[in-house]
Amino acid sequence: MPGAAANTGRRRALRDLVRPARIYRRFGLCPVMVMVVTDIPLSSADGLAPARVVVITGGSSGIGRCTARVFARHGWKVGLIARGTAGLAAAVEDVRLAGAIGAIAVADVADSAALERAAESLVAALGPLDAWINAAGNGVYGRLLDVPEAEYRRVTDVTYMGTVNGTRTALRRMMPRDHGTIVNVCSGIAFHGLPLMTSYVGAKAAVRGFGQSVRAELRLSRSRVHVGTVFPPAVNTPFFSHSPSYMGFPSRPVPPVYQPEIVAQALYMAATGKHREMTVSSIVLAFSLVSRLSPALAAWLTERLRFDALLSRDPAALDAEEHTLFTPPLRIFSVHGPFGHRARRWSAQVWLRWNCRKLGDLLSSRRAEQVSRPLRDAPPAPRSLPGPADTAPDPARAGSDAPAAAASDSCR
Numbered sequence: 001m002p003g004a005a006a007n008t009g010r011r012r013a014l015r016d017l018v019r020p021a022r023i024y025r026r027f028g029l030c031p032v033m034v035m036v037v038t039d040i041p042l043s044s045a046d047g048l049a050p051a052r053v054v055v056i057t058g059g060s061s062g063i064g065r066c067t068a069r070v071f072a073r074h075g076w077k078v079g080l081i082a083r084g085t086a087g088l089a090a091a092v093e094d095v096r097l098a099g100a101i102g103a104i105a106v107a108d109v110a111d112s113a114a115l116e117r118a119a120e121s122l123v124a125a126l127g128p129l130d131a132w133i134n135a136a137g138n139g140v141y142g143r144l145l146d147v148p149e150a151e152y153r154r155v156t157d158v159t160y161m162g163t164v165n166g167t168r169t170a171l172r173r174m175m176p177r178d179h180g181t182i183v184n185v186c187s188g189i190a191f192h193g194l195p196l197m198t199s200y201v202g203a204k205a206a207v208r209g210f211g212q213s214v215r216a217e218l219r220l221s222r223s224r225v226h227v228g229t230v231f232p233p234a235v236n237t238p239f240f241s242h243s244p245s246y247m248g249f250p251s252r253p254v255p256p257v258y259q260p261e262i263v264a265q266a267l268y269m270a271a272t273g274k275h276r277e278m279t280v281s282s283i284v285l286a287f288s289l290v291s292r293l294s295p296a297l298a299a300w301l302t303e304r305l306r307f308d309a310l311l312s313r314d315p316a317a318l319d320a321e322e323h324t325l326f327t328p329p330l331r332i333f334s335v336h337g338p339f340g341h342r343a344r345r346w347s348a349q350v351w352l353r354w355n356c357r358k359l360g361d362l363l364s365s366r367r368a369e370q371v372s373r374p375l376r377d378a379p380p381a382p383r384s385l386p387g388p389a390d391t392a393p394d395p396a397r398a399g400s401d402a403p404a405a406a407a408s409d410s411c412r
């Protein structure tokens with residue numbers, strides 16, 4: 001049957017190439033642009049299940065772009081949403097180079113109608129959603145009274161309301177199928193606020209509460225759709241170049257700083273497992289525990305942070321600055337920011353989580369093999385009894401729920 005599979009693959013590839021033209025005609029001059037890059041495995045990395053579909057907001061740089069690469073390497077089809085067309089084009093090229101299918105749609109996450117149209121076009125191009133990641137975000141640095149109200153409000157609109165809009169958009173498509181996982185990218189500062197970034201801290205604390213509340217609602221309605229929240233540490237991305245600063249110098253991540261690959265790997269795990277809340281790195285885990293066990297100690301630690309820990313006098317950081325709170329960047333920003341020299345490339349916590357999961361998958365596949373071996377050796381069942389076809393799971397769902405680690409063992 002490999003010939004038949006290849007033919008189906010080719011037919012699907014052609015259909016995917018024709019779709020964008022139809023979508024573009026349908027949406028005319030709406031602020032959504034769709035481009036599909038087919039370079040083609042049309043199935044997931046295991047070569048059996050149909051490729052799963054993830055949409056990532058904020059996919060044009062930093063964590064979102066890095067996460068797109070990880071999903072692409074695991075054989076997923078990847079839809080990317082952001083405002084900057086050049087950044088999106090570069091990110092979808094990453095997906096193609098990883099051997100997967102990608103599509104992009106331009107939308108401002110603060111504009112719920114535009115986000116709906118973007119999701120519609122990506123679903124039409126790639127297929128129904130298995131996962132949705134809300135990674136779009138922006139910030140502004142400075143004392144509360146120095147930050148203009150419009151900028152403060154905009155941070156909330158993008159970072160908090162963008163997550164709310166993204167979750168609604170994804171739920172509208174996942175609830176009818178009773179299937180899918182939404183992952184909200186939050187931050188370690190949601191556990192306890194840091195100075196000079198009040199709008200961002202407020203938005204991220206809201207993202208955490210919002211996630212808890214939606215999860216409870218889904219449980220009440222017995223839905224199998226899952227919402228998870230991931231709490232990254234300070235990450236070396238262009239975030240700090242994109243955020244306006246009222247501190248006299250550009251902002252910088254508070255050490256210890258991690259490379260975005262660590263967060264991308266955690267987001268992949270969150271999207272393919274059922275995690276309610278996932279801290280990334282032992283520093284965020286410790287911070288979350290301290291803020292719960294001893295809020296006074298957490299307050300004491302954060303009150304000791306000085307201006308200098310949050311601003312950078314590094315010429316590379318000055319050169320990289322392009323504030324994108326209201327408009328998308330003109331330049332293409334990559335996955336990494338200018339703070340790579342001291343950034344950590346490894347997290348014991350993420351490594352342990354990833355390898356425990358691989359071990360779990362291995363053990364359960366061994367156990368499944370042992371259970372099926374005596375059945376294979378047994379004489380055929382009488383015709384009147386239900387055969388394996390009557391009890392076989394839906395292949396599409398089996399594909400979409402298959403353990404992630406089985407698809408590939410590499411996350412970088």
Ligand SMILES: NC(=O)c1ccc[n+]([C@@H]2O[C@H](COP(=O)([O-])OP(=O)(O)OC[C@H]3O[C@@H](n4cnc5c(N)ncnc54)[C@H](OP(=O)(O)O)[C@@H]3O)[C@@H](O)[C@H]2O)c1
Pocket residue numbers: 057058059060061062063064081082083084085087107108109110134135136137138158159185186187188231232233234235236237238239240242253324327328329333
């Ligand atoms: N870097 C860190 O230290 C850190 C730590 C914890 C959490 N996070 C979170 O991680 C997420 C990704 O940030 P990052 O570090 O990767 O920064 P980044 O490189 O600046 O990425 C931000 C992404 O969001 C998009 N975006 C910004 N405003 C948007 C809007 N109004 N509508 C649609 N897309 C918009 C940007 O694309 P366009 O500009 O092209 O629209 C870009 O793709 C954010 O939620 C951030 O809060 C970051």
